Amino acid sequence: MEATKKRIMATRFQFLWFSFFTLLSSTVSIAKTTPRFPSSVVWPEQLSRSNTNQLYKTKYFTQILDHFNFNPQSYQTFQQRYLVNDTYWGGADKKAPIFVYMGNEGDIEWFAQNTGFMFETAPRFKALLVFIEHRFYGKSMPFGGVKDVAYRNGSTLGYLSSTQALADYATLITNLKQNLTATESPVIVFGGSYGGMLAAWFRLKYPHITIGALASSSPILNFVNITSPYSFNNIITQDFRSASENCYKVIKGSWQLIEDTADQRGGPDLLSKAFRICGNYVDQDSLQSWLYTAYVYSAMTDYPTPSNFLSPLPAYPVKQMCNAIDDPATGNDTFAKLYGAANIYYNYSGSAECFNLSDDSDPHGLGGWRWQACTEMIMPTGGNTEESIFPASEWHYENRATYCKNNFGVEPRPNWIATEFGGHDIHRVLKRFGSNIIFFNGLRDPWSGGGVLKNISQSIVAIVAKEGE
Amino acid sequence: MEATKKRIMATRFQFLWFSFFTLLSSTVSIAKTTPRFPSSVVWPEQLSRSNTNQLYKTKYFTQILDHFNFNPQSYQTFQQRYLVNDTYWGGADKKAPIFVYMGNEGDIEWFAQNTGFMFETAPRFKALLVFIEHRFYGKSMPFGGVKDVAYRNGSTLGYLSSTQALADYATLITNLKQNLTATESPVIVFGGSYGGMLAAWFRLKYPHITIGALASSSPILNFVNITSPYSFNNIITQDFRSASENCYKVIKGSWQLIEDTADQRGGPDLLSKAFRICGNYVDQDSLQSWLYTAYVYSAMTDYPTPSNFLSPLPAYPVKQMCNAIDDPATGNDTFAKLYGAANIYYNYSGSAECFNLSDDSDPHGLGGWRWQACTEMIMPTGGNTEESIFPASEWHYENRATYCKNNFGVEPRPNWIATEFGGHDIHRVLKRFGSNIIFFNGLRDPWSGGGVLKNISQSIVAIVAKEGE
Numbered sequence: 001m002e003a004t005k006k007r008i009m010a011t012r013f014q015f016l017w018f019s020f021f022t023l024l025s026s027t028v029s030i031a032k033t034t035p036r037f038p039s040s041v042v043w044p045e046q047l048s049r050s051n052t053n054q055l056y057k058t059k060y061f062t063q064i065l066d067h068f069n070f071n072p073q074s075y076q077t078f079q080q081r082y083l084v085n086d087t088y089w090g091g092a093d094k095k096a097p098i099f100v101y102m103g104n105e106g107d108i109e110w111f112a113q114n115t116g117f118m119f120e121t122a123p124r125f126k127a128l129l130v131f132i133e134h135r136f137y138g139k140s141m142p143f144g145g146v147k148d149v150a151y152r153n154g155s156t157l158g159y160l161s162s163t164q165a166l167a168d169y170a171t172l173i174t175n176l177k178q179n180l181t182a183t184e185s186p187v188i189v190f191g192g193s194y195g196g197m198l199a200a201w202f203r204l205k206y207p208h209i210t211i212g213a214l215a216s217s218s219p220i221l222n223f224v225n226i227t228s229p230y231s232f233n234n235i236i237t238q239d240f241r242s243a244s245e246n247c248y249k250v251i252k253g254s255w256q257l258i259e260d261t262a263d264q265r266g267g268p269d270l271l272s273k274a275f276r277i278c279g280n281y282v283d284q285d286s287l288q289s290w291l292y293t294a295y296v297y298s299a300m301t302d303y304p305t306p307s308n309f310l311s312p313l314p315a316y317p318v319k320q321m322c323n324a325i326d327d328p329a330t331g332n333d334t335f336a337k338l339y340g341a342a343n344i345y346y347n348y349s350g351s352a353e354c355f356n357l358s359d360d361s362d363p364h365g366l367g368g369w370r371w372q373a374c375t376e377m378i379m380p381t382g383g384n385t386e387e388s389i390f391p392a393s394e395w396h397y398e399n400r401a402t403y404c405k406n407n408f409g410v411e412p413r414p415n416w417i418a419t420e421f422g423g424h425d426i427h428r429v430l431k432r433f434g435s436n437i438i439f440f441n442g443l444r445d446p447w448s449g450g451g452v453l454k455n456i457s458q459s460i461v462a463i464v465a466k467e468g469e
Numbered sequence: 470m471e472a473t474k475k476r477i478m479a480t481r482f483q484f485l486w487f488s489f490f491t492l493l494s495s496t497v498s499i500a501k502t503t504p505r506f507p508s509s510v511v512w513p514e515q516l517s518r519s520n521t522n523q524l525y526k527t528k529y530f531t532q533i534l535d536h537f538n539f540n541p542q543s544y545q546t547f548q549q550r551y552l553v554n555d556t557y558w559g560g561a562d563k564k565a566p567i568f569v570y571m572g573n574e575g576d577i578e579w580f581a582q583n584t585g586f587m588f589e590t591a592p593r594f595k596a597l598l599v600f601i602e603h604r605f606y607g608k609s610m611p612f613g614g615v616k617d618v619a620y621r622n623g624s625t626l627g628y629l630s631s632t633q634a635l636a637d638y639a640t641l642i643t644n645l646k647q648n649l650t651a652t653e654s655p656v657i658v659f660g661g662s663y664g665g666m667l668a669a670w671f672r673l674k675y676p677h678i679t680i681g682a683l684a685s686s687s688p689i690l691n692f693v694n695i696t697s698p699y700s701f702n703n704i705i706t707q708d709f710r711s712a713s714e715n716c717y718k719v720i721k722g723s724w725q726l727i728e729d730t731a732d733q734r735g736g737p738d739l740l741s742k743a744f745r746i747c748g749n750y751v752d753q754d755s756l757q758s759w760l761y762t763a764y765v766y767s768a769m770t771d772y773p774t775p776s777n778f779l780s781p782l783p784a785y786p787v788k789q790m791c792n793a794i795d796d797p798a799t800g801n802d803t804f805a806k807l808y809g810a811a812n813i814y815y816n817y818s819g820s821a822e823c824f825n826l827s828d829d830s831d832p833h834g835l836g837g838w839r840w841q842a843c844t845e846m847i848m849p850t851g852g853n854t855e856e857s858i859f860p861a862s863e864w865h866y867e868n869r870a871t872y873c874k875n876n877f878g879v880e881p882r883p884n885w886i887a888t889e890f891g892g893h894d895i896h897r898v899l900k901r902f903g904s905n906i907i908f909f910n911g912l913r914d915p916w917s918g919g920g921v922l923k924n925i926s927q928s929i930v931a932i933v934a935k936e937g938e
Contacts, residue, residue, distance in 0.1 A: 067889070068537040070844040070879060071627025158540025170888050205674060207902040208891030375539040410539060419639050420536070422677030432904050432928075433676040459901075 055119075056083035056112060056131065061175065063135070065142055065159055067167035078142040080168060082176075083112050083131040085119070090126030092182035099188050100210070101131040102169055102202060104195035105372065106364040108133035108140075111195065114309055118190055128185070130176065132169055134195075136160040136368045154410050157371045163420060166198060170206045192216040193447070194369075194377075201421050203437050212436030217469070222379045222450025224414045226423045229383035229395035231449030236299040237389040239318050239444050247322035248389055251295065251341075254334055255391050258284055274335035275342065278354035286357040291338060292390065294345035295321070299446050302469050312348045318444075320344045374404035378414040379450070427456050435459040442468025524588075525552035525581060525600065530644065532604070534611055534628055536636035547611035549637060551645075552581050552600040554588070559595030561651035568657050569679070570600040571638055571671060573664035574841065575833040577602035577609075580664065583778055587659055597654070599645065601638055603664075605629040605837045623879050626840045632889065635667060639675045661685040662916070663838075663846075670890050672906050681905030686938070691848045691919025693883045695892045698849035698864035699857075700918030705768040706858040708787050708913050716791035717858055720764065720810075723803055724860050727753055743804035744811065747823035755826040760807060761859065763814035764790070768915050771938050781817045787913075789813045843873035847883040848919070896925050904928040911937025 059082050066074030090096025099118050104111055112131040122129055133140040136150055136157070143149040143156055150156050169189075177183050187210045191199030196218025203213035221227050241248040261267040262284035272282040275290075298317040301307060305315050314320050324330075324340030346355060373379070383395040397414055404410050422429055439452040442465040455461045528551050535543030559565025568587050573580055581600040591598055602609040605619055605626070612618040612625055619625050638658075646652050656679045660668030665687025672682035690696050697703075710717040730736040731753035741751040744759075767786040770776060774784050783789050793799075793809030815824060842848070852864040866883055873879050891898055908921040911934040924930045 064882075066538065067885070068630055068632045069535065069627040070630060070840075070882075071624045072878075073624075074627060075880065155540045155542075158538040158543060161537055161539060163537045167889065174884075174888050204676075206891075207673075208893065208895075208898045209888075371539075409541075411544065413533075413539075415643075416536070419643050419678075420636065422675075424677065426677075429677045434903065435901050 056085045056129070058083055061172045063140075063168050063171065067164060067171070076142070078135070078140065079145060080135065080140045080172060081108060081133040081138060082172065083108060083129075083133075085122070085129040088122040088126055089128035092180050092185055094126070095182075095184045095186070096126040096128065097186045097188060098173075098177070098182065099125075099127040099129050099190060100169070100173060101129075102189055102191040102195045102198040103132050103134040103137065103140075103165075104191070104193055104198075105134060105137055105369040106366045107138035109138070110364045111192075115190070115192070127188075128180075128182075130173075132172055134165050134198075135168055136371075137365055151368070151371075154408060157368075157408070160368055160371055161376060162198065162201070162372075162417070166202055166205060169198070169202060170209050173209055186211045189213045190216075191218065193218060200437055200439065204421070204434055207434070212438075214438045214440065216440045217442070217445050217447055217451065218439065219379065219447040219450030220421070220452065221423050221426065222381065222447060223417050223423055224378055224380060224397065226418065227380070227450040229380035230385050230388075232381035232446045233384050233388050233390055235444070235446040235449055236296060237387065239299045239302060239446075240295070240322060240389055243319045243322040244326050247325045250325050250334060250337055252389050254291075254338055255288060257334055258288060262287075271335070275339050276352075276354045278356045282357065290355070290357050291342060294342045295389070296446065298345050299444070300469075302444055311345060314344065314348055317344055317348075371408060371410075374400070374408050374410055374412055376413055376416050378412050378417070381446075426452065427454070430456045430460055432457075437461075438463060441465070445469045525554045525598070527552055530641045532609075532637050532640065536633060536640070545611070547604070547609065548614060549604065549641060550577060550602040550608045551641065552577060552598075552602075554591070554598040557591040557595055558597035561649050561654060563595070564651075564653045564655070565595040565597065566655045566657060567642075567646070567651065568594075568596045568598050568659060569638070569642060570598075571658055571660040571664045571667040572601050572603040572606065572609075572634075573660070573662055573667075574603060574606055574838040575835045576607035578607070579833045580661075584659070584661070596657075597649075597651075599642075601641055603634050603667075604637055605840075606834055620837070620840075623877060626837075626877070629837055629840055630845060631667065631670070631841070631886070635671055635674060638667070638671060639678050642678055655680045658682045659685075660687065662687065669906055669908065673890070673903055676903070681907075683907045683909065685909045686911065686914050686916055686920065687908065688848065688916040688919030689890070689921065690892050690895065691850065691916065692886050692892055693847055693849060693866065695887065696849070696919040698852035699854050701850035701915045702853050702857050702859055704913070704915040704918055705765060706856065708768045708771060708915075709764070709791060709858055712788045712791040713795050716794045719794050719803060719806055721858050723760075723807055724757060726803055727757060731756075740804070744808050745823045747825045751826065759824070759826050760811060763811045764858070765915065767814050768913070769938075771913055780814060783813065783817055786813055786817075840877060840879075843869070843877050843879055843881055845882055845885050847881050847886070850915075895921065896923070899925045899929055901926075906930075907932060910934070914938045 060079040061082060062077045063080040064074070065076040065078060068074075099122060101108075101111065101115055101118060108131050115131070118127075118129055121127070135142060136159075139145070141147050141150045142159055173187055177185065177187070189199045189202050189210045190213070191197070193216075196215035197220045199213040200215040200218055200220055203210055219227070222231070237248065240251060258271065261271060264270075268282055268284075271277070271284075271287060272279075275282065275287060277287075297311075298313070298321055301309050301313060302316060302318045303313075307313050307315075321341035321344050324344060325337040327337070327340060330336040330340060342355075346352060369377070378397070378400060380395045380397075382393065384390045384393045386392050397412075401412055404412050418424060435457070437460045439460075439462045441448040441451040441453055441462065443453075444467060445451075452462050453464050529548040530551060531546045532549040533543070534545040534547060537543075568591060570577075570580065570584055570587060577600050584600070587596075587598055590596070604611060605628075608614070610616050610619045611628060612621075642656055646654065646656070658668045658671050658679045659682070660666070662685075665684035666689045668682040669684040669687055669689055672679055688696070691700070706717065709720060727740065730740055733739075737751055737753075740746070740753075740756060741748075744751065744756060746756075766780075767782070767790055770778050770782060771785060771787045772782075776782050790810035790813050793813060794806040796806070796809060799805040799809060811824075815821060838846070847866070847869060849864045849866075851862065853859045853862045855861050866881075870881055873881050887893060904926070906929045908929075908931045910917040910920040910922055910931065912922075913936060914920075921931050922933050
């Protein structure tokens, strides 16, 4: 019985967190709080923080649907959105550079408004800033710009892939440079997380279009048979454990406690009340997922300053959560401790009166990642050792395959990314091939286990922030 | 009238030679001679020249139809043919290398049997030899292996593209190495002509799969706005002119003479007899194309030894042709001179009794190139200066576009190859990016104008044979 439960739970966890963000936004989110923009990044003084319209101009490019095929369908086009800021640009005649952000799996405005680094460095380099939205996200929707049509099934979603996205960027940048008569302006690409993976890959695949890439927190090695499936949760475990051993122990013990309570008469009611769940009923799975979300995303956004990327958070949210758990005022009441921790993540603004566990709103439009995670982005993260802060479990590819078959009727290609972009023996391969890539990783970021953490060559370098995100 | 004719002729010529081989085999070919294998390359002594079965074993790999998309159609598979020779291989445990030939636009057996270099060098390196057939050619036919279905229209032919072919090679090589437990064996890729372009691009795009490429006679720069459309015919002109100034002048003057003769009463009859055309009637266009073919392909295969790549030829066929034209025995009879020259190319074996200008047999299965030349392979070659051995003409992209629209209902993407693979400023781009590519070019090869003729870096080097092919 216990073993069965463990297996079920393990399976659920493995599914839940295969994406960067998606299942967060689709299964749990904040009740009565709405995302606020712009984020916590420090904006250049010239730009009013209260008026994001001044950050960039919105433009559209007529993009081809399929770059690699030539059937009639492939000639369909769609409007790809990109954002431009020319405030600092030195101009084409000065061969001033162009900084291009490679859009991630979401609305490009969200990323543009959270990428202060490019705005901060643009004046120094007199750079033109361009943020390109990823196909199938935000307003860059193929099939007439209608999301419901684009997301209808595998026949339409099929065109959502990393290689097509990179070819979009290549085509758009080449065209933009011609239009600006700026063919001599060097292009540097930037990106974080999945966008950072795209930036690194773009430099490797399109060196004739960009002279260098800055890839931040980009787990290009977090793929099957390259990085251990335990790596992700091991780092989260370490993040909490380094904040407080007691905090780690309380969370680690809590999963069983929640199950035991849920199985008791009156248990669900007790849980509902303890966690201020909107309405009456709470099922154990949703509650555990909801807590898991809070821990994982706090670890992923454990920035040293207050932030508002996924939700409004204080500086060092992991430490804050552990402070709540260690708070002597909660005595031995584990649920009160967990509630205090969850409140940091879900209700830092203090405006939530109750929490809706089944809210599946997706304010940043991240839903397409589920498709990507079912086709090429097979990034094993769900393994848990006996030491893990989460229940011990193994990662099985077959579980993902079954999920994808059931939900999309599609079979993943688990080896494709390594075939197309490499990953095995990356140091040996890139030591004498390629140049001008900076990989940035903070070792407290759970994805850092799949990042490039050591210099590869003189100009393919790793910057590692030991205590960073 | 004269001007109109010239325009028409110019247009025809521009169309005629946009491919490497295709229109040769589809519009004109040798009557009563059949291609003979193996070719003139010197085979290793162990391998019987009379029994090509011993050269390799034929194998098939289940290949995915569309690597870059994930719609249900993309999951279709086809059987991709590859040839393996393990006679010389040192084995996986010795980490002995694997030499892979990147199949061109035709039957892979034809290329394997004409690539003696790999067989010659294999013993020294204890290399495994692998020749992979290009999708949509030979026996590697998607859509059930039935050529008529695969070539039916743009919906099926759409999957014939260079990027898909490279991904095929990446997938097959990766899989083959795993099956041989030879993941530690370095892979070197080889190719000539279009296959050489693929080899160079493969090293650039898949450095994690191959450690180096030898790209022979590969015009990776022969694309729109990179190499002059006059380059190709300029080199052919120079090839003939350097053999004999009189030869050049006779050929240059002959185009008008043929037109004038064809316009006279009894002219077509006279031409038919002069050129031993099978049947009675010869039209001027076919005759000119037929001669043009002989000159172009002799220049393209002007090897210093007898060969049988496109047709059985003596050593230095251009020189031989000019000898025929300069032969005092033909006096002032221009048609006798041209016939003598054409006979070198079309009838070196001496078995042809007459020539069939409209024979459209395609013994090497090269027909798919027409599709490739109408989609991504927009390689301008048809321009002729006033000095050209062919009538002066300009290359117009619009002519190609019209041809493609009419024949395939498809619009070319003339800038795609440069966007995907680069080409502009290649020295600047690759000077600090990439490694381990050898470009070989003979300056008498008409395609050499679109080749890499200078060293780019310490390990991206050009070998140029001034008098070579």
